[in-house]
Amino acid sequence: MTVVQPSRKRLVASLHRLLVWRLLGMTALICALFAGATYVQLYANYDEAILESSMSGAEDFRELILPQLDAPGRLDAKAVQAALDSLSGGLRRPSLGFTASARILDADSKVVAQRSATSYALAAQVAQYLSAHGYVFRPGQAVQSRSLVLIGGKPHVHLAVSLVNSRGQVAAYGESVYAVSQLVQDNIRKSMLGTVGLVVLVVLATSLLLYPVIIRLLRRVTRLSVHLQEANLETLRVLGSAIAKRDSDTDRHNYRVTIYTVRLAEALELPGAAIRSLVKGGMLHDVGKIGIRDAVLLKPGGLTDGEYRVMQTHVQHGRDIVAQASWLSDALPVISGHHERYDGNGYDHGLAGTDIPLGARVFALADVFDALTSRRPYKEPYAFEEAMRLLELERGTHFDPAVFDVFRRIARGLYDSVAGCGDDELHETLRQIFQTYFIGDIETMMEGMEELVSGRKAGAETPAKPS
Structure with a gap:
């Protein structure tokens, strides 16, 4: 999938709006x-x-x-x-x-x-x-x-x-x-108004003189920022695709679960920074499986207790891999916490309730929903109604009840629009998500860059709104 640059007209309009404000x-x-x-x-x-x-x-x-x-x-x-x-x-x-x-x-x-x-x-x-x-x-x-x-x-x-x-x-x-x-x-009062008027005239005159120079420099910086962001997103896609190809010979699970996660986050009204973190985490949630040997990862039958413990180490492998890239560091809450359970019986830290990062709670629900409703080498897909029934049984044990209640309201429409999509449709939807949250607007890009430079963890805990 190639990340398409935002249109020149839209980018220029965004630059002018940013500069004027x-x-x-x-x-x-x-x-x-x-x-x-x-x-x-x-x-x-x-x-x-x-x-x-x-x-x-x-x-x-x-x-x-x-x-x-x-x-x-x-x-x-x-x-x-x-x-x-x-x-x-x-x-x-x-x-x-x-x-x-x-x-x-x-x-x-x-x-x-x-x-x-x-x-x-x-x-x-x-x-x-x-x-x-x-x-x-x-x-x-x-x-x-x-x-x-x-x-x-x-x-x-x-x-x-x-x-x-x-x-x-x-x-x-x-x-x-x-x-x-x-x-x-x-x-x-007259003197103050006169001073303010003079200052406005001086600033406006200076701005008009410098505006062409500033906008030209900003365009160059923006082009470089777009290229950098595209390179980051392409790296994100390639890393996710590498493990998806090794695990199931398809990218579709990564794409679907990322789309489900973003739509659920939007329904929860999470901020853009949190959604950017969820996109990264969704694409890379199983990247640690690169460190799992084939005999365990590709075993057709059930795993022994020892093999299951080996499989669980993919979470730590994922942390180790992502921690090496600062741009990906805000994906850690999802990578580290997507196998935790709301009742504390998950792995690998056994976190419970709101101690589990919200991003991980959101992603875990989307991940299991896709696993139930999609075909796997060892199972046929469940019908939507049966999948929702099974999820309902895990409300409050596996899943955050507040997150589940919001998901339940959007699940039918989300399933109908995503579950049966082919590669091209999934690629296009994911491209639109990238465009919206990463490169669609110069201010959005700058916000993302500032998060990276300042070291903020965009996946920090954000309380879910009650249903």
């Missing part, structure tokens, strides 16, 4: 980064201006209450409150914003005077913020601090300064919350 994603990321940087920088500039203006206002206020700061003992709360009330409440540059709330604390951090802009729509939220997040001053601590905070979804600047007396000693503290003006917010 990646470029759009990078554009969005760059825009977000530049918008964030612009926001931080602009607010930093306004923050400096607000601090400068507020420090000037704090100095004016200090001059007003200097007699109270110089006086021994506690501050005169009434005098300080009067001084605070006499202030206009705005900054020296009103366009920056206004004081939403201000309070004066004595050297022991006790509030002696406070004032709020009660007409401000967010006055209650500002009061709650100060109550929960007010500065904690240590006696004698020199303070000059500010931070940008969001209150009610709007930007505010939280300020704190120490107030010193004539001797330079910290005698009180001032704390305030300034509401950033709408004008400032609008200016920042």
Whole structure:
């Protein structure tokens, strides 16, 4: 069977789709980064201006209450409150914003005077913020601090300064919350939009210039990837065919059981990575029989206990063979576990229940179904109804009940469409599976390559959906 390359038109469309989405994603990321940087920088500039203006206002206020700061003992709360009330409440540059709330604390951090802009729509939220997040001053601590905070979804600047007396000693503290003006917010928003627009234009212009070069390079890489994937798939087919020819003189069992397995996995809604692993495992499940001597493998009659134990070693032989190829390593769960039984009486590790990899549980059912419904040198095929009856008897003992219940729903249609197919029909169905899960789309191929490079085991356990 030759693996047919995906059509040039489909591959090119896949490349363009991949590249466009990646470029759009990078554009969005760059825009977000530049918008964030612009926001931080602009607010930093306004923050400096607000601090400068507020420090000037704090100095004016200090001059007003200097007699109270110089006086021994506690501050005169009434005098300080009067001084605070006499202030206009705005900054020296009103366009920056206004004081939403201000309070004066004595050297022991006790509030002696406070004032709020009660007409401000967010006055209650500002009061709650100060109550929960007010500065904690240590006696004698020199303070000059500010931070940008969001209150009610709007930007505010939280300020704190120490107030010193004539001797330079910290005698009180001032704390305030300034509401950033709408004008400032609008200016920042416009600047951000302008920056984002400029970034989009630059990225798009650069992309348009580089797009032909990038797409040309991607086409070359894709062609090489397709050839590599085809070579891998051809190796997969040849390895499976080698043991199939030696064991039964036909590839049909490998092809049928792989098709059954994939269709069951699709019905279970397993991800593409898991199905790729099942394809590899299905084609190579009995590859270890290469290591079984002919006297046992081709014996026409029943096997003795000793011969049966020799036959069981094909599982370990299969592990040894596949472990040497990293691209095939995710087939190991099927190769290693397809003779395990749900009740723990299988081989060669005696695993039970969900300790058996899901891929192996799925494949085991497909494998036995094909063995029952196909002709073998030692038996005629069972009718579909009889095969299903025999499988039903093994539900919960040999087979995972959840997997079996899903298989039962699709078995009739699957049998009718696959069991009687000749070589050409089986080849075509398998080719379509290869195309769908390995080389049909550039993103699928890249996903498979990334799995290989990162060393992920695509056959890892995935819980089956309940029937």
